[in-house]
């Protein structure tokens with residue numbers, strides 16, 4: 497289709513082509529479908545996107561996404577286990593595997609391996625320590641990736657939790673080196689969880 501003269505369509509195709517898994521071709525198909533279903537798709541999509549933009553924020557306590565209109569599950573529920581992951585995609589993979597049913601803590605990244613780590617680099621590590629203390633959490637499961645950055649982060653966290661009595665475990669080494677949780681298959685994830693190792697703070 498030739499839309500070179502319709503700027504609105506060109507703009508929309510450019511935005512949609514930025515979504516994961518989509519290129520210009522599929523973006524064009526999506527835009528065409530949207531335009532053909534104005535009332536059915538464009539209208540509700542516009543409203544829903546505006547709502548998400550306005551209301552969905554990252555919880556500063558646990559890092560999960562929450563609606564500004566309701567309390568985050570990290571404060572509204574009791575729990576004694578926290579699984580620490582790097583990002584939301586990792587949490588969704590673990591969640592959908594059904595291996596773990598407890599609470600999560602989403603760091604928002606990893607620590608770089610060579611920089612000054614004292615600041616925690618804006619990752620939600622102080623709030624993790626607070627959550628552990630406040631809820632008398634019994635176990636923190638470190639599910640950061642098996643990369644140097646993931647290991648650095650995991651060491652930093654277990655160090656930060658030194659003064660709490662919490663048991664700290666790390667996913668078993670079954671996770672391939674450099675392996676990102678997001679891309680693990682259920683089988684690998686299951687055994688990494690099941691065989692998780694305690695980390696001892698000297």
Ligand SMILES: [Zn+2]
Pocket residue numbers: 555556557558559560562568569570571
């Ligand atoms: Zn929260």
